[in-house]
Amino acid sequence: xxxxxxxxxxxxxxxxxxxxxxxxVAGVDLELPPGQIVGLVGESGCGKSTLARAICGLQPLAGGxxxxxxxxxxxxxxxxxxxxxxRIQMVFQxxxxxxxxxxxxGDQIEDGRRVATRPVGSVSxxxxxxxxDASAADRFPHEFSGxxxxxIAIARAMAAAPDILIGDEPIASLDxxxxxxxxxxMRDVALRNDASLLFISxxxxxxxxxxxxxxxxxxxxxxERGPAERVWAAPQDPYTRRLLAAIPIADGLGxxxx
Amino acid sequence: xxxxxxxxxxxxIAPVWRRPLAIVGILFVSFWFITMIIVPFLPLxxxxxxxxxxxxxxxxxxxxxxxxxxxxxxSRTLFGSRATLPFAILLxxxxxxxxxLVGAIAGYFGGVIDEIIMRIADLVFAFPTIVLAMVVAAxxxxxxxxxxxxxxxxxxxxYARVIRSLVLSAxxxxxxxxxxxxxxGPLSSLRRDILPNVASPMLVLAMLDLGSQILLLSGxxxxxxxxxxxxxxxxxxxxxxxxxxxxxxxxxxxxxxxLTVVVGFNFIGDTLRDSLDPRSANAVTQVNA
Numbered sequence: 230x231x232x233x234x235x236x237x238x239x240x241x242x243x244x245x246x247x248x249x250x251x252x253x254v255a256g257v258d259l260e261l262p263p264g265q266i267v268g269l270v271g272e273s274g275c276g277k278s279t280l281a282r283a284i285c286g287l288q289p290l291a292g293g294x295x296x297x298x299x300x301x302x303x304x305x306x307x308x309x310x311x312x313x314x315x316r317i318q319m320v321f322q323x324x325x326x327x328x329x330x331x332x333x334x335g336d337q338i339e340d341g342r343r344v345a346t347r348p349v350g351s352v353s354x355x356x357x358x359x360x361x362d363a364s365a366a367d368r369f370p371h372e373f374s375g376x377x378x379x380x381i382a383i384a385r386a387m388a389a390a391p392d393i394l395i396g397d398e399p400i401a402s403l404d405x406x407x408x409x410x411x412x413x414x415m416r417d418v419a420l421r422n423d424a425s426l427l428f429i430s431x432x433x434x435x436x437x438x439x440x441x442x443x444x445x446x447x448x449x450x451x452x453e454r455g456p457a458e459r460v461w462a463a464p465q466d467p468y469t470r471r472l473l474a475a476i477p478i479a480d481g482l483g484x485x486x487x
Numbered sequence: 488x489x490x491x492x493x494x495x496x497x498x499x500i501a502p503v504w505r506r507p508l509a510i511v512g513i514l515f516v517s518f519w520f521i522t523m524i525i526v527p528f529l530p531l532x533x534x535x536x537x538x539x540x541x542x543x544x545x546x547x548x549x550x551x552x553x554x555x556x557x558x559x560x561x562s563r564t565l566f567g568s569r570a571t572l573p574f575a576i577l578l579x580x581x582x583x584x585x586x587x588l589v590g591a592i593a594g595y596f597g598g599v600i601d602e603i604i605m606r607i608a609d610l611v612f613a614f615p616t617i618v619l620a621m622v623v624a625a626x627x628x629x630x631x632x633x634x635x636x637x638x639x640x641x642x643x644x645x646y647a648r649v650i651r652s653l654v655l656s657a658x659x660x661x662x663x664x665x666x667x668x669x670x671x672g673p674l675s676s677l678r679r680d681i682l683p684n685v686a687s688p689m690l691v692l693a694m695l696d697l698g699s700q701i702l703l704l705s706g707x708x709x710x711x712x713x714x715x716x717x718x719x720x721x722x723x724x725x726x727x728x729x730x731x732x733x734x735x736x737x738x739x740x741x742x743x744x745x746l747t748v749v750v751g752f753n754f755i756g757d758t759l760r761d762s763l764d765p766r767s768a769n770a771v772t773q774v775n776a
Contacts, residue, residue, distance in 0.1 A: 285668055287664065305667060307595075307596055307673050308672070308673075309670060309671070309672035309673075310667060310668065310670050312670070315668075315669070315670050317668075318668060318669070319665070319668055321661045321664075321665060322661075323661060326660060326661040326662065327661040327662055327665050328662055328665075329662040329663075329666070329679070329680050329683075329684070330662075330684065331683035331684055332679065332680075332683070340666065340669050340670075340671070340679075341669050343670075344669060344670040382665070385665070385669070389669055389670075
């Protein structure tokens, strides 16, 4: 089965009520076709993570709609998440908080396998896929480093055989040498499993390496969208230009970006 | 052949458990637990037999003296552990389960359910514990089982309040959200992701509570609402002793028994809290990571 399409139309999310309400996401349109890698970049506080939470049903919408394969995504209340929505999975920002410290890694990945709508590999297959040793299954999260934990979190998300994988700043808390490795791992894993990937990051340089399409978000709006190389080489929006100029270059000249 | 020195290992005891207070607590509590188990096999007088001269002071034959009905106080004090410890532990387990269940539901679901449950808890908190326990115990009639029921009905809000706040902070943790995204319903989310992570503070609370529950249970017996005569129970023995104030040994020895066991449980509870302290646990995690 080919993955379903995730569609966002005029999505608006507000925090708070009345005069003090803050609009975190202001009318975002977005389409995530099957097998596509979409990068969403923007500075802290621009609404990227709120958007990710809204797609998972964790944030009620103030306007617009989000649909998966044509059907709307209701907010996740106290009920069990409906089976069709289990096809959207997320990898969180902080690998130190996103794994249950009291359960073995294998059991946590098994939770995902149990709800998968199509056959997935065994726990050791999944661990191997994220370049972890199969013996990790019998150990607890605190025995692993941040990068390893993020791999485990990716394996757990992939265990549910998602059509749509969301990475909510999955590389932000990793050290620089790991960032692009984890990012390309997510891309490879998603493509191998026919899933599309919405990769959220503030690091345009890393996103450019893995994404087909790049969306630039600023104060709740999408200010620029286009093929990755076009956005990188010929940015249209002034904000994107500023973002690009802020990327440090390791050329030994000691320039301060910006 | 001799083993290399590095292979000789002593069982590792965490430093907090080697502190004097911890050792005293363990000694007191293990003394009473061992007594509770072996007391029927000891060469003691029958705690209910009225065979001796009433009100004889401590002597070689009766190290703790005899009471007004000519019963051996040493035997009654040691047998008293059987009337107190099992019931106190049962009581703590009942209130722990009841309070955890109710508090976890309140914290997890929030909203109206939370309001209703916590207002009922406030209602219980509004009365002094022992007074409310007396009212319930008097309504149920005297007897150690009724005393346990009465105290369980009164002590669950302590647990409910603590576990509610723990669940409130745990339920927004990313691993709980991740579990929900993987299709965990509310009950499996509570069972798999939340309860295992709040279990250690609950254990500490239960351990610290054990001491005060023994006091309350003995207090009810002291007032005649707990153990029924002629059963050997510390609280009722102290109660009898107060009537005979010049015969100090009647109240002093069962009182000492209550003191040691309560102090012992409190010291162990404190030590447990220190050894499970989240900050020290974090330090260990960071060293391992």
